[in-house]
Amino acid sequence: MTSSQQQHFVNRRVLKINVGFFLAQGAGNQRTVELDLPRVQVADDLELDYLHGDLRLSRNSRGILIQGKLKTSVINECSRCLVPTLVPVHLALEELFAYPASPEAVYAVDETGILDLAPLLREEAILATPMVVLCRPDCAGLCSQCGQNLNESTCDCEVDDIDPRLAILRDRLEGNADDG
Secondary structure: OOHHHHOOOEOHHHHEEEOHHHHHOOOOOEEEEEEEEOOEEEEOOEEEEEEEEEEEEEEEOOEEEEEEEEEEEEEEEOOOOOOEEEEEEEEEEEEEEEOOOOOOOOEEOOOOOEEEOHHHHHHHHHHHOOOOOOOOOOOOOEOOOOOOEOOOOOOOOOOOOOOHHHHHHHHHHHHHHHHO
8 A cells, every 4th residue: 555545535524424304204214324435534543445334224212223234444554564454344333323412322413413423433443453463474573673574575683582681691691601
C-alpha cells in the first residue's frame, strides 16, 4: 500500500443512517440495509479497507435493533516489522439503538432521526482484531540495533542473544574462564 492509496477514504457520513421515517412507523417493522463500502475511516484511530454485508433494522418499543454480519479488513501494523497490514475481520452485530435517547443507553438514535453506526463498528472491529497482528506467519521483524526490516534484507549488526540485563554475568563468567 502506498501512502497515496492510504489517504483516500469514503466520508464517515455514509455510516449515518436516517431512520426518522422508520421511527414514525410502529413496532414490528423491519428493513434491510446493504453495506458495500470501499475504504472508510470509522474513527481517528481506525480504518477499514472495505465494509460488506447486510444489516437488519427492526423497530421495537425501545428503539431500533440492529442485527447483521459484516466482513471487513482492519488496516493495522505488523507487530514485528511495523508494515501496514490488512487483517480480515468478521463482525456479528446485535445492538439496540434507543429511541428516545436515555442516559443508560450505550447507543441511541439522535433527535433528528440519525443512527450513527461508526461508534458501534469501531468497538466491534477493535474487539474482533487479534492483539498480535503479523504481516505473514514467518515475519522476521526488525533488527533491534539498526531497525532494518529483516524481511527485506539482512543487516551487518552483530547478533548478541544475551539479555542486556544479564551481560554483567556473562562478563564475569568470561573473566573466570580466562583465570582458570
